[in-house]
Amino acid sequence: MSRKRVLLMYAGIAAIALVLFVAIVNWTCSESDAELELLQLQQQQAATWRRQEADHLSARSGPCQCPPVDVALNGALECPPVPALGLAHGLQGGAAAGSLPQIEGIQLAPVRHLTSRLDNKDADVVLFHAEKHPAQRRTGAKLIMGIPTVRRPKAIYVTETLDALLSRATPNELNQMVFVLFLADKDPALLEELWTTVHTAYSQHIASGLIECVVSKSGAYRPWPSPMRRTFGDPEDRVMWRSKENYDYSLLMEYCKGRADYYMQLEDDILASRNYFKGIVQTVELAKDFQPPWSMLEFTRLGSYAKLFRDSELLEIAAFLRYLWLEQPTDWMMFNFVAVKMQNNRIFSRNALFQHIGKQSSLEGKRQDLVDHTFNENGDPGGIDGRPGDEVVSDRSSFRKNPPAEVVTNIIYRGHYSPRAFYNNERPMLAWLRKSQWIEVWFDTPQRLRRVLVRSGHPTRPTDVLVGGQLSALYEGESNYVTITTGATEIDAKNFDTTKAVQVLRLTVTEDHHYQTCFEQIEVVPV
Template sequence: MARLPVAQVALVIMLSFMFFLNAWLLLTDTVALHDGNLECEDRQKILLSTVTLLQDEIDRLKAMNGIDRVGRMRREVGAERDAIACNDSGLCAWDVGVNRTRARILGIQRKQKAFLVVGVPTVQRTGKGRQYLSTTLDSLLAQMSNADRKDVVIVVFAADFDTKRREEVTTLIQNSYTLHVQNGLIQVIQAPKSFYRPLSGLKRNFGDSESRVKWRSKQCLDYAFLLSYCTGLGHYYLQLEDDVMSSAAFLSAIKDFVAEQNKPWVTLDFSRLGFIGKLYHDHDLQRLAAFIKFLYDEQPVDFLYRYFNAILAQKKPIARTPSLFQHMGLESSLLGKVQQTKDLNFVDNSRDFHDSDNPPAVVSTTLDAFASYVAHLSYSASPGYFWGRPPVRGDTFTVLFIEPQMIRRVVINTGDDAHPGDHLNYGRLEISQAAAGQEHSKKSDSACVQYQTVKDFKNGRVDAKLDARRPTKCCRIYATGTQDTWLLVKEIAVWTTSV
């Protein structure tokens, strides 16, 4: 048989693979449109029809002097066709549908969809690792207000095969989070063993050991089950792990970042590590679950979700900086593995002042911001701070109040423990009672006029008491000199008094 040039061979392989994936995605779309109400026999017909199309494509390639790999492809398709059968649990082999009532072992399903569903799969560790789950839940709960908790559902997946370990998770949550279980904020689920595909004798891609392949393949199936269960519970889904710490006001930060998007997206990243902090639309969960389950033994989920993004035309990560979630565990769910990775973009910057008023305002600056470390983060409750290029004399950082305020105190902190050198070396705090007219430029240094000096910065900090009898329209940082280091404005706290 005449052989094709290497470039054409590669193209044939790529086209064949993409055809297979596209046909499969079409299938999952079809099933999703029916809300999982198709009977198993109906799904078999769809799947068999798809397999027929695939075989036709293989025959076409072979007729075009295809390659030896065609034979392997045919065998794989035949194997998948043979696997299309309903098992005793009523689930088809290709189906990722979940019986939510049977899966849920603690908690109730709320009547209304939440804004955000947080998925937390957990596997018991030994020693200090046993504390990871409760620390993660405590961190999530501590960073949510009572109003936030009405917008969120946390689904904990007890993913151990061992019944005793699952019961330990259930007992922990039942005893420690009783109220949250009763009102539907926290649910606990488990998967039937029949959901899982074979976990032994798998291909050892990347030179992984047999135990590691089994661990990551099971992890993929865990995620597939959790994603499928959470479908329909909320508008958005956030993937976490059981050993993470949450940033302050993470929910408002997620809402703000979602609102800022002006182009279609598949995944938003709120952490740079693995499969932590990934946000999805609810309508994509079932397809993602099917995709991960279909390729569960091929690659880790950290790789698979990126391929999913690419297939749905998201070419690059869309990440919020700073990150909102940090990995904190050392003991991995893989026995003997120590996990020391940290997200360098995470900011654990809980405010120094929790009693400040910070009335509504527009925050702007003449400085260029680095990445997403934008000006308003220094003033708002959202996690983060401003970080930008070195200031020169005349640069400003302005807070323009929506309504004039009777201000009695202003505190501004620059620099932080991680970047102590990035504080303001030369500057002063100024205020103005008069907003600029429409004839003035909209630049931040023209938001107000007739500024008055209040106090100079010392060691990157200013704490000033003001005359609260006079309304203030603007307060600003004015750079009185040029410095070589960047500027980090960590926090601006403003206290007002009633008129």
């Protein structure tokens, strides 16, 4: 090739490179301009939102009209309560909705969790048959208990629940409590039927203000999205059932705000122990100096009932449940809320003060046979299990070193109590389990195995065990997993094909778990 042709070829390449360089610069600039415009738009929207929210707040609250000094000295020591919006006020076109910006097409009402007191006039829940209730509702109580109830297809438990709550507290203790029964059915005929049952049995307590029966206002619930967001692979009816429970709890909490020092979330199918009020007060006293301060105390290891919250944080948990209602079951939402509040551990009374008695779930076709084996009939809380900053301590020096492997999972676990640390036998794994979730161990080098042992539970958490699991193996060169064994609490697998090397071990959860599970030890023994 002549020198002239070589020079021409290089010149052509340089020209092409220059054209490409100019095109890339222009494209990058246009992208940067677009990103800048988007950022400016977002900042303008945020500024507009802040300005509108400030205008809205100033229009509603204004300066506090505290009583003059001479009036205060005669007993009027408190400022008038600041009015507050219900959490969902505006979601259905309320007066405040027009002044708020839209996010993804949903109107979000501001959450008035900064107010120390609420008059509840704008709550989305109201008294049912208000004429049967006293004109003045009880305030200044020590404890208010929220109990949502719906009609089950084949059973009714709410009268058993109320009978136990009323009969297992002293008259003096009942004077420090309020029971709010939320009739959460959507069918007006069912509401009337349930009201008749409750009023017939407890008319005296309703008239005195000890029991309140409430229902939601029209338009209190947000419409179901379409298509439905389905998490955890749950069918649509289960997603709707658990999401409505989140919303029910949120509405009930909002209604109860400002009425007592503490709020306890109950369900309509529980049995209270004797002296339960005394046990709750004792546990609160034991936890008073915890740092960081507790946000939720639990009086059972099951589900989302018997959970105690401070009144000062009640609208925060209500908003958390309301705005993320479709994401997770209520108990998981509660666990995540307290984690956000820096309560790193769940905090239980050592003995449960409330027992689950309902077998027929409000979800048609679902049975619930769970019981809390720590339940103490006499109401002795037995102290506290868990506190902020607690470690699950055990002597792990005798635990064997497992073969090198990568550990992957789709399970939600707590902090540094991770699957990796569990497999390495550095510390337990603490997790909230749902059916069909799994942990997989991918060996760096395939292993011929003689035995695999998985132990759950811990001396300080004897009930936090695996309810049901299946251990499977994927042998090297094969495409299908082989079930090795199934079990609960402890899985001890010994029937491996020792002529084949295992590439992957998989532990699959076969039952829903309604409380935290502690995986204490895993032992992988090669041939």
